[in-house]
Amino acid sequence: KGQILALLSKPAEAVESFDxxxxxxxxxxxxxxxxxxxxxxxxxxxxxxGK
Known part of the structure; x- marks a missing residue:
């Protein structure tokens, strides 16, 4: 869970991870x-x- 929360602070990286x-x-x-x-x-x- 901690890893996911870390990703959530960086939406661009999170989107790439989900992709x-x-x-x-x-x-x-x-x-x-x-x-x-x-x-x-x-x-x-x-x-x-955010843009």
């Missing part, structure tokens, strides 16, 4: 994939809002 995780999506359960996609979108919104 990497989602690129492995075929190996993820559907619910996990949807959660990752949601979290990625939240970070992307933070990133664009």
């Amino acid at each position: 990497r995780a989602l690129s492995l999506g075929a190996q993820l359960p559907e619910g996990t994939r949807k959660q990752l996609l949601h979290e990625r979108n939240v970070q992307l919104e933070r990133l664009t809002a």
Whole structure:
């Protein structure tokens, strides 16, 4: 959890991390994939809002 919280302070890096995780999506359960996609979108919104 600490690693994830560290990522959240850097939205650009967080989005990249979620992108990497989602690129492995075929190996993820559907619910996990949807959660990752949601979290990625939240970070992307933070990133664009911060500009």
